[in-house]
Amino acid sequence: MPKVLVADKINEKGVEVLEGSAEIVNNPKITPEELLETIDQYDAIIVRSRTKMTKEVIENAKNLKIIARAGVGVDNIDLDAATDNGILVVNAPQSTSITVAEHAMGLMLALSRKIAIADASVKAGKWEKSKFMGMELRNKTLGVIGMGRIGSQVVKRSKAFEMDVIVYDPYISEDAAKELGVEIVSLDELITKADVMTIHVPLTPETKGLISKEQLAKMKDHAILLNCARGGIINEKDLYEALKERPDLKAGLDVYENEPLENSPLTTLDNVVLTPHIAASTKEAQRDAAIIVAKQVKEVLNGQTPSNVLNMPLVDSETFQQLKPYFELTKKLGQILVQTTTSNISELNIVYSGKITGRSKEPLTRELLKEFLNPILTEPVNSVNAKSVAKQRGIKLTEGETDDSGNYDATIKINVKYDDKEMTIEGTVENDEVKVISIDDYDVNLNLEGLMGIIKYVDLPGTIGKIGKVLGDYKINIAEMKVGRKSEGGEAVMVIKVDQEITDEVISELESTKDIDSVKSVKL
Incomplete structure (x- = not known):
């Protein structure tokens, strides 16, 4: 046994x-x-x-x-x-979905009706009825950042309170939103319209400090901000200043930048309810x-x-050994795609070629989807649920194969369609190193590691010099550069490896430069 x-x-x-x-x-x-x-x-x-x-x-x-x-x-x-x-x-990710959603609703009610401070007042022997004028949730607008498993449960419960719901989630489809009875909006629109804003996204480099001074300033004076997701998504120093200056603004937190919470000025305020990371703690x-x-x-x-x-689905040992070198490739390609494409992914097409054809490539596809979806969802995307999660997000997935792998043993080519745009990236494994060999069918050949930039520009004399000057002005050193073009004077693609990160400020200046079409910063 x-x-x-x-x-x-x-x-x-x-x-x-x-x-x-x-x-x-x-x-x-x-x-x-x-x-x-x-x-x-x-x-x-x-x-x-x-x-x-x-x-x-x-x-x-x-x-x-x-x-x-x-x-x-x-x-x-x-x-x-x-x-x-x-x-x-x-x-067991599904075990806590309802529990966390209910905790978010509890914080929402505690703040809208000032239950916590009213309780403290009565226990102190006071009777201050006029001090605790509350706000109904009925007909108020709930803004949900992140429509994964928990966010969806919060939406269902808020409907019982007759709330209107708007959501920000770049990867939810219109059909899924319609089925839940919610409206998809931009993050900025959500922040300005929401009477209650609740966060249900993972902590990633993209979401760290997502709600800071600029966003807090745009919130309604009477708004409620909730976080039962991860500490660090809200800048706590900026939140304290906003709550202190605007007493009608309220916040409910279950998670913090540093836990346990110690010596935080937030504990001195009446317009905040704090719980010790217990949203998932029910019998x-x-x-x-x-x-x-x-x-x-x-x-x-x-x-x-x-x-x-x-980690991964079970496959026979022979197949696993054949595919093993390509797991790192699919991982890196997925990381590039999630950093270079934007909202509303509609299609993801994968073509395998060469010696990895003719056998199950399920583990590779699932590894790609896992890397592509995990940074944007609160619930873990794993090797088994990756395809079903993609389907739930309205992403049409197709897989194909071809014997023609060019000069390589095998390649993986991925095409992503989003909004009215698309992007194609192709990679291979050569001498045990993972490489990108083409972007949008422009030939490049570069190892996939470190800090990178993908720049589309018009191939005219002086354009590469303009790019180099802007990067130099910001003290960004180019370690390696590959350029792909189809014709002189036409569109070209440059992939560069850099020693310093290409920040949003640098991207903005490059994209405002004549003959430079787009710039994407990638961190692997």
């Missing part, structure tokens, strides 16, 4: 799921030393956040088939080490998380594929 270690305390309902199908060792106080010494005895392990599945532990787990995280975050698990050792990693969520991961462990032990795999 397979052996399962429950290394952290989970709800008993999860343990019950496994009874009869595995020998269960329930040791929620196991030490790191004990874990390292005994991990080779187990076929599966269930953890929460306490137990650390480090590379050393995983490499000693000779019989381990699955690591199950009874929750969402997997910061305590070395995913790369698990993948390298053929161990599946699963979690029901913990129960559901335990049940979900226990079922997935049971599936793996029975030779089935679970639903929330975070």
